Amino acid sequence: MKDRAPVRSATLHDVAKAAGVSPITASRALGRPDLVSEKTRARVQAAVQETGYLPNLLAGGLKSRRSLMVAGIVPALSVTQFLPTVQSLTTTLAAEGYQVILGQTAYDAEREEAVLNTMISRRPDGIVVTGLVASDRARERLRRSGIPVVETWDFTDDPVDMLVGFSHDRVGRATGDYFRARKWQRVGVATGGDPRALMRRAGFVAALGREVPTAVVPAPSSLELGRRALAELLGRSPGIEAVCCSSDTLAHGVIVEALSRGMRVPQDLAVSGFGDAEASAHLLPSITSVHVDGPGIGRLAAGLILARCRGEAVARPVVDLGFELIERQSTAAGAAPDAGPVRASAKA
Amino acid sequence: MKDRAPVRSATLHDVAKAAGVSPITASRALGRPDLVSEKTRARVQAAVQETGYLPNLLAGGLKSRRSLMVAGIVPALSVTQFLPTVQSLTTTLAAEGYQVILGQTAYDAEREEAVLNTMISRRPDGIVVTGLVASDRARERLRRSGIPVVETWDFTDDPVDMLVGFSHDRVGRATGDYFRARKWQRVGVATGGDPRALMRRAGFVAALGREVPTAVVPAPSSLELGRRALAELLGRSPGIEAVCCSSDTLAHGVIVEALSRGMRVPQDLAVSGFGDAEASAHLLPSITSVHVDGPGIGRLAAGLILARCRGEAVARPVVDLGFELIERQSTAAGAAPDAGPVRASAKA
DNA sequence: CTGTTAGCGCATTCAT
């Protein structure tokens, strides 16, 4: 298998020749079959098989100004929070012939700007960003590029273009209200250092009406960081009764650390998370969390982009998907760990 | 902000005019600065700023036959096993100006073929596949495309092109040998239904020298499926002492289910996983697992592609990265749960 | 070191 012939792959020209038609007819037979007679279509199809033709999307995109690509920007792929969104974005778009091209910003505005510039250079038909675009220069550039942009997983009154998300301040307040209602006196926070997590914390503190001991860990969060965060909190405030975490991963780590120290959860320490990870409902104890419709965000973002590509007017370019606090065992009140989850939702 | 002017974005032509040079000189000033005088370079740079120029990579790629894209194919983004690989692939390539374009096969050979065809249509400079390419037609097409291909996370003597991975049969055998050495009599398997997991199971059974009760769950695996798998196994073989799982996620679910039934792990039930997930070392009990260098796979795959792009001869186009069985608390022998991990590695 | 010429492969005019 060493003979890798540098065979110039078949072009539409070759297909047309094989089918005995002009290149443009071949092009139409493939792209707009309705504009071509049935016979011609069949002949072109046969020629495609024969030549092993695969279209060159670079060339097609250059001419048609539709690259059939959508850029998907995340802080890092390892931030599992966004995976369901990227997954459903990719799947929804793939069904329409679009592919997702991936960019990572590492929570860094400069990297973000560089990544977005590179993406714009590829002339994608849309750009989906997790979070808001931080760099002002990038925002301006995106606006002027004319490319449909969807910011996600956050909320603002002044998006670059379109938006599908929810308010982190509100999430924090809802969680704070819940903590206040439960009357825990000694409360702590374990949070990632990213902007959205810090916004949730701010909302939480505002709702509680007082500052709380806080352990900040670098993003992306991990189980290990959760364990460390609790160790740190316990070191600083030994009598702590409840911890609000910026992700279910951190919450899980906090719980593991608590159990490893012989504490009972929730009796000795109540713990809440954010994101409603797949595992959270099935752990022991199950984790109280804030549910966000990650796949829905991806699906809606894809829909907005596709609508714009089709030239349709987008009715609601800014969507607040809200969230839902799901109470589970990790903050359960009585000794009824198997009680059905209490739900408290909050939308726009 | 409604005045989205359909401003044709600046082209190299505009930059050249602004800089008072020919387009090709502008092109060189940006792409091969060494070929251009310092003065010219500065003038072009200034013109770029002035015009807000962003290159059109579609056009550049069409002409130069270097798209600066690499296709990354996974079964699904939600298979967390591959995330570190995709992440390091993306990061390594980004450092050289390449972006990753994502494809999902859903463990389906037809989808895989379709996805690969689409990818080839984009003329990527490389294709990285997790697993081996299943479809023969796709294999043939890839070979003839001349695009560098790296298959990963598996092993074969007849790769499409290049390969970075390890033998799942060997992983299964190593785990089986370990189980045999531990002399557990009643052993079970909880496994995902994907081909590689089943290969590991086959190796495991071969090493044990006897069939074992097996619960097969659909991929991708989840904590919940792990819980169900143990429930199923216990229903069929109540006296089971040890369970070999096809992923740490399943293993975690098995452990949670066991604990929820009042069983002690590992005293009443020993559990092993695969993949050495980030959390596995930090759980209670920590999970015995098979470590694989996921990020390394991505890095090496990127390196192979980049080497090919530079026209370098690739010394070792087939790399067996091996694996390492890491013994942790979930299969610990004595009552020394904090004993350092016993490691048993196995390479080519 | 810089410029001229000539496409890359396709799809959008406009014609027939």
Place this chain on the structure above:
DNA sequence: ATGAATGCGCTAACAG
């Protein structure tokens, strides 16, 4: 329903 001409924006090859 089909075709001819043209150019998308850029860069390889050659010239100077």
